[in-house]
């Protein structure tokens with residue numbers, strides 16, 4: 001029998017990978033934390049698997065143990081077991097790296113060359129480092 005250790009009240013966070021996630025339920029089975037994600041849909045979707053894959057990595061970082069599997073629990077009570085495979089781990093780490101890279105690009109300042117009058121009437125002028133006004 002699985003013992004509930006968290007019910008939507010534990011936030012998992014990785015300093016290294018950045019994501020912050022809260023599984024719907026965390027149970028303990030033979031000493032291992034097993035995440036559950038509850039969905040209203042009737043079938044498992046690829047992003048459900050990725051969500052569990054993210055929990056696996058965060059649980060490993062937080063508790064120092066690797067959950068061997070997790071569950072997607074559907075509205076009708078059916079459960080789909082998702083294995084914590086190397087392939088899934090690799091996919092999640094690749095996506096996390098792509099997101100971090102995209103964030104870095106977004107944060108990078110874009111060089112602009114406006115006319116001085118455009119800066120004079122611009123609402124962002126007080127915070128802008130490229131203002132010509």
Ligand code: SF4
Nearest residue numbers: 119122125128130131
């Ligand atoms: S003040 Fe900055 S944001 Fe506004 S127009 Fe000038 S360069 Fe662009």
